Amino acid sequence: MTAAIGRPAPAKLNLFLHVTGRRADGYHLLDSLVAFAGQGDHIEAAPSDQLSLKIDGPFAAALSAEPDNLVLRAARLLAEAAGRPAQAALRLTKTLPVASGIGGGSADAAAALHALMNLWKIALPEDVLAALALQLGADVPVCLLGRSARLSGVGETLEPVALPALPLVLVNPGQPLSTPAVFKARQGPFGAPAPEAIPTDPTALVSFLAAQRNDLASAAIALLPAISDVLDLLQRQPGCLLARMSGSGPTCFALMQTEDAATEAAHTIGRERPGWWAVATRLTGR
Ligand code: C5P
Secondary structure, three states, X not given: OXXXXXXXXXXXXXXXXXXXXXXXXXXXEEEEEEEEEEEXXXXXXXXXXXXXXXXXXXXXXXXXXXXXXXXXHHHHHHHHHHOOOOOEEEEEEOOOOOOOOOOHHHHHHHHHHHHHHHXXXXXXXXXXXXXXXXHHOOOHHHHHHOOOEEEEEOOOEEEEOOOOOOEEEEEEOOOOOOHHHHHHHOOOOOOOOOOOOOOOOHHHHHHHHHOOOEOOHHHHHHHOOHHHHHHHHHHHOXXXXXXXXXXXXXOEEEEEOOHHHHHHHHHHHHHHOOOOEEEEEEEOOO
């Protein structure tokens, strides 16, 4: 009997996020540097004669295992593309806050695709898999790639970038934010893309990132002012090199000087704001 197959679903961070335009269908054109954190959800796929999903973990209650769950949609789309029945017992361990700008749902869908391709012993042509991932969501292709990359288009164009494994803190103010609502609330002209070359040296990278933006931050703050408090608090932590919102928010991250500084900051923030989610982790460095 085939054993269950487990795959990590790491949190995605937008180290910068420039909104450079909008397509005729309403989707926005982006220029973003995406990296992954050590912290994430987990997917397990076991053999079964039907398709099912069980959700556990600290954020399980925020999510339902209804058919429109992204993990189940991923399983059905993959089975259809491979011309086989969608049969698997899936388990999602949800340790990332839901609707929070760190791609939890996209990472789960990508991890489910990896686990199921392994379980079902199928391989799809790269372009078919890429199209399937994009159909599930703009962040799914980069999560499927699973390594840091410069993202453009609406999320379909990816260029891998090597990044240092910097320590980091993730903080979420405990309230969800709708991605479409944030894109809709964005105002003003579209921004310019970032310079072409991204430094790999940690000090140069932090200076480079400090000159870039998250073009969704002001719209997200207008919808959820607590994001300003998160950024202020992160910036005040000893050893904070740079604090930014990720994606459409509300989760923010701070790149930290040392691992100890990251741990200390997560403790301090967790103590001061008991309803918030604060964890110390690091960029995966790939
Ligand atoms: O692709 P995904 O389902 O993650 O996107 C959610 C919503 O975010 C879209 O319906 C769209 O309103 C907005 N979005 C966008 N441009 C992108 C990605 C997302 O406008 N590149």
